[in-house]
Amino acid sequence: MRKLTIISLFFALISSFTIAAEVNIFSARHYDSDVQLYEKFTAATGIKVNVVSGKDKALQKRITEEGADCVGDLYITADAGRLGAFAAKGMMQNAGWSKAIRDAVPSQFRSKKWTGIAKRARIIYYSPERVSANELNGMTYEGLADPKWKGRLVIRKSNNIYNQSLVASLVKNNGKAKTAEWSKAVVANMARTPKGNDRAQIMAVAAGEADIAVANTYYHALMLSGKKGAEQQEAAKKVMPFFPNQQDRGTHINISGAGMLKHAPNKANAVKLVEFLLSEEAQNHIVNNTFEYPMISGVIPNDLVPGKEMNFVMDTKTSVKSYGAKQADALEVMLAAGWQ
Amino acid sequence: MLRKINIWYITSLLISLVVAIPILTVFSSFFDTTSAFVEVLKNTFLLQYIFNSICLLIGVLTLTFIIGVGCAYMVSFYNFPGVNFFKWALILSFAVPPYIYAYSLTAFFENYGTAFTILTNIFGEYNYNQYIPKFDELLGAILSLSFSLFGYVYILTRASFLYQSQNLIDIGRNIGFSKIESLFKVIIPSARPAIIAGLSLVSMETLSEFGAVDFFSVNTLTTAIYNSWISFDDLVFANQLSFYLLIFIFAAFLIENFSRNNAKYHLPSKGGFKEKQKINLTGKKSLLFFLGCSIVFFLSFIFPTSQMLYWTLKYPKHFHDLNITQLFFNTIYLVILSSLVLIVFSFISNYGNRVSRSKFLNALTTFSISGYAIPGVILAVAFITFISWFDENFVKVYDLKSIKKIFIGSIAGLVIVYFVRFYSLACNGLKSGYEKINRSVDESAYLIGYSKFKTFTKVHVPYLRNSVLFIIILVSLEIIRELPITLILRPFNYETFATTAYIFASQDLLEAAAVPALLLISIASLFILLTSKYILRDNSE
Numbered sequence: 001m002r003k004l005t006i007i008s009l010f011f012a013l014i015s016s017f018t019i020a021a022e023v024n025i026f027s028a029r030h031y032d033s034d035v036q037l038y039e040k041f042t043a044a045t046g047i048k049v050n051v052v053s054g055k056d057k058a059l060q061k062r063i064t065e066e067g068a069d070c071v072g073d074l075y076i077t078a079d080a081g082r083l084g085a086f087a088a089k090g091m092m093q094n095a096g097w098s099k100a101i102r103d104a105v106p107s108q109f110r111s112k113k114w115t116g117i118a119k120r121a122r123i124i125y126y127s128p129e130r131v132s133a134n135e136l137n138g139m140t141y142e143g144l145a146d147p148k149w150k151g152r153l154v155i156r157k158s159n160n161i162y163n164q165s166l167v168a169s170l171v172k173n174n175g176k177a178k179t180a181e182w183s184k185a186v187v188a189n190m191a192r193t194p195k196g197n198d199r200a201q202i203m204a205v206a207a208g209e210a211d212i213a214v215a216n217t218y219y220h221a222l223m224l225s226g227k228k229g230a231e232q233q234e235a236a237k238k239v240m241p242f243f244p245n246q247q248d249r250g251t252h253i254n255i256s257g258a259g260m261l262k263h264a265p266n267k268a269n270a271v272k273l274v275e276f277l278l279s280e281e282a283q284n285h286i287v288n289n290t291f292e293y294p295m296i297s298g299v300i301p302n303d304l305v306p307g308k309e310m311n312f313v314m315d316t317k318t319s320v321k322s323y324g325a326k327q328a329d330a331l332e333v334m335l336a337a338g339w340q
Numbered sequence: 341m342l343r344k345i346n347i348w349y350i351t352s353l354l355i356s357l358v359v360a361i362p363i364l365t366v367f368s369s370f371f372d373t374t375s376a377f378v379e380v381l382k383n384t385f386l387l388q389y390i391f392n393s394i395c396l397l398i399g400v401l402t403l404t405f406i407i408g409v410g411c412a413y414m415v416s417f418y419n420f421p422g423v424n425f426f427k428w429a430l431i432l433s434f435a436v437p438p439y440i441y442a443y444s445l446t447a448f449f450e451n452y453g454t455a456f457t458i459l460t461n462i463f464g465e466y467n468y469n470q471y472i473p474k475f476d477e478l479l480g481a482i483l484s485l486s487f488s489l490f491g492y493v494y495i496l497t498r499a500s501f502l503y504q505s506q507n508l509i510d511i512g513r514n515i516g517f518s519k520i521e522s523l524f525k526v527i528i529p530s531a532r533p534a535i536i537a538g539l540s541l542v543s544m545e546t547l548s549e550f551g552a553v554d555f556f557s558v559n560t561l562t563t564a565i566y567n568s569w570i571s572f573d574d575l576v577f578a579n580q581l582s583f584y585l586l587i588f589i590f591a592a593f594l595i596e597n598f599s600r601n602n603a604k605y606h607l608p609s610k611g612g613f614k615e616k617q618k619i620n621l622t623g624k625k626s627l628l629f630f631l632g633c634s635i636v637f638f639l640s641f642i643f644p645t646s647q648m649l650y651w652t653l654k655y656p657k658h659f660h661d662l663n664i665t666q667l668f669f670n671t672i673y674l675v676i677l678s679s680l681v682l683i684v685f686s687f688i689s690n691y692g693n694r695v696s697r698s699k700f701l702n703a704l705t706t707f708s709i710s711g712y713a714i715p716g717v718i719l720a721v722a723f724i725t726f727i728s729w730f731d732e733n734f735v736k737v738y739d740l741k742s743i744k745k746i747f748i749g750s751i752a753g754l755v756i757v758y759f760v761r762f763y764s765l766a767c768n769g770l771k772s773g774y775e776k777i778n779r780s781v782d783e784s785a786y787l788i789g790y791s792k793f794k795t796f797t798k799v800h801v802p803y804l805r806n807s808v809l810f811i812i813i814l815v816s817l818e819i820i821r822e823l824p825i826t827l828i829l830r831p832f833n834y835e836t837f838a839t840t841a842y843i844f845a846s847q848d849l850l851e852a853a854a855v856p857a858l859l860l861i862s863i864a865s866l867f868i869l870l871t872s873k874y875i876l877r878d879n880s881e
Binding site for chain 2: 050051052196197
């Protein structure tokens with residue numbers, strides 16, 4: 001056993017000193033399919049990808065305190081608000097995105113410091129048995145406050161980042177006071193005290209506990225894929241997707257993205273990795289594993305994802321940067337409304 | 341006074357200072373300004389969060405008390421079928437971390453979950469969801485925590501029952517107490533220190549727990565800590581809340597200590613100790629006891645393990661996708677290194693306390709409990725903040741090379757923070773062992789010409805062998821299960837069973853999390869099986 005300890009100690013030591021072409025990632029978006037992508041990248045370029053995954057704020061704290069000693073190149077996370085907020089703290093640098101990246105990613109989904117890699121939509125799921133087409137006609141996020149949904153709506157807790165970004169976009173568009181009233185009305189409409197993740201909301205509609213749910217698109221696709229078992233696959237078929245706000249600003253869109261860290265030691269490699277992640281090959285891999293929407297045009301979303309023709313109106317007017325700026329306001333109005 | 345200051349004293353002092361780092365860092369938050377979140381929380385959910393935290397604590401304490409003391413009582417005083425099996429099988433609950441218990445509970449009872457599948461397979465298609473009880477939120481958290489933590493109460497209470505003399509029980513009987521009366525008026529009161537010790541470990545774990553509470557997103561003070569930090573970017577208030585939790589625990593300790601100030605709990609002297617006679621049960625009663633232990637064993641171990649096993653078998657792909665050897669070595673490496681460090685330094689500190697007889701050092705050691713009572717993530721953040729502050733203000737000033745790389749994102753850093761977190765567990769465990777060695781033993785050793793060092797190696801170490809093994813097992817299990825500290829401080833590409841399970845679970849793939857979870861449980865169970873005879877030191881065996 002002692003020998004073993006010494007040997008592993010030795011390996012741990014040398015592995016931290018090997019110098020090779022590499023890129024270091026702090027990732028709060030930890031899909032195992034991402035790891036497969038990194039392996040493909042290494043095979044193609046010889047650049048090794050090192051990863052520490054964890055919770056957003058914990059990673060941010062580590063990066064901040066490490067300061068100039070931080071060897072991280074990229075910070076990857078699944079919320080635009082978090083990217084924007086971290087950049088605003090001065091923890092990122094101008095990445096010098098290549099022309100390929102600038103051409104591939106629409107300008108509202110990137111800044112000089114960070115760029116989106118994939119898109120996700122937060123939409124409404126409904127029971128076609130209990131909700132008529134007429135009822136949903138022209139439905140908006142604002143419409144969730146309509147008293148006709150009393151006792152029929154499920155949505156997760158206020159501490160959830162997806163809800164916070166959605167409500168932040170409402171604060172941005174309608175103002176804090178109006179959103180506060182909206183929150184109160186939404187709470188009054190809830191079929192139950194918020195609990196569970198997005199998938200649990202969809203299942204509550206399938207099980208008849210509620211008529212409409214708010215959830216991210218890839219959760220439903222995950223259920224339809226059969227990865228959660230045959231029963232949930234069946235349950236998923238009992239609910240239908242609805243894209244809100246099609247007549248005005250469009251459906252709430254968030255991104256998964258990567259930002260260039262302030263002290264990145266392998267900046268050129270990091271840009272190469274992002275270029276790779278935005279390549280057709282990688283985008284196809286992402287849409288078929290995480291069920292997100294592609295960031296680049298020309299790649300078709302997975303069959304199980306609603307709106308795969310991308311013919312729905314996306315909210316491109318509300319800058320994703322505002323999700324971070326209005327996050328605290330969003331939580332404040334939700335808490336004040338008694339949103340658990 | 342000066343006479344006391346020797347190498348032992350200084351080392352003990354240093355250890356205590358290292359352990360005090362997080363509490364000092366957390367306390368320093370009171371000199372910073374907080375965000376608007378404080379006001380928002382005060383106007384909205386603060387009272388409810390406090391209320392929920394108290395409910396969680398009371399719920400877990402009540403359940404662990406009933407299960408832990410109940411099982412210890414049954415296996416210590418009675419003979420019934422399977423009693424020798426249950427004696428150690430009940431400790432297997434330690435192998436299941438609260439967060440994995442939470443995954444199982446959710447997966448089984450959720451809409452379209454495992455229970456739904458079972459019902460469909462037996463009775464055919466139907467919407468069973470409305471009839472399946474839901475164990476989530478506060479209730480889910482209470483159950484997850486209770487079933488994976490009651491082992492503390494069980495082990496410590498059982499050890500205390502073992503040393504209860506038959507005389508005590510005879511006295512109760514002579515007064516005319518029934519068995520139930522004896523239990524509540526004689527047996528439990530005389531085991532009070534052990535029960536309280538177990539319950540205090542449980543309460544600290546409960547208040548600093550991260551995985552299960554986060555998974556169920558129960559609205560407790562832990563939620564407030566996270567909301568403050570994550571949404572309002574207010575780490576200051578998060579730290580202050582953690583500090584209040586700490587004060588609360590200290591207060592509880594003091595009150596308990598104070599309330600039994602005058603009571604003395606002597607171990608019976610050798611001559612007066614009468615071997616306890618176990619009561620042989622037959623018929624209905626023996627069946628009842630057998631069922632009681634079976635249910636606890638089933639709920640605490642078989643239930644979560646079989647849910648994980650079910651998924652592993654149903655989705656074998658996840659099994660092949662994992663680099664199990666690497667995960668195993670990473671996990672074990674951390675366990676061995678950290679246990680070693682913890683044991684060595686606990687020995688030094690305890691020995692230092694013993695030879696220096698310093699009241700000051702003793703008080704400092706009591707302080708060390710703080711590491712165990714602060715939420716792991718706050719502890720890790722406090723450590724990172726401290727290293728950064730120390731580096732900027734001291735190391736940089738003297739133009740030395742930055743120390744950040746040595747301590748942040750390294751095995752060294754991980755081991756130090758584990759050390760801070762679990763030091764009180766190791767140190768106090770050893771202390772209770774040390775207290776049983778009479779000081780006259782030391783004096784005799786010196787008289788026959790033993791040096792202090794030789795006294796230590798030839799007298800103390802053999803005496804303490806069992807305590808040490810018990811501590812190693814406790815600490816190892818804690819480290820195998822540990823999540824928040826490992827998550828934030830680990831080096832690049834360094835995954836353990838716990839972090840892998842968490843990563844899968846956080847992308848809503850509990851099915852994939854099952855494999856690392858099951859392996860984690862297996863290794864922990866193996867640890868327990870190999871050492872159970874030391875944990876369950878039994879006079880009669």
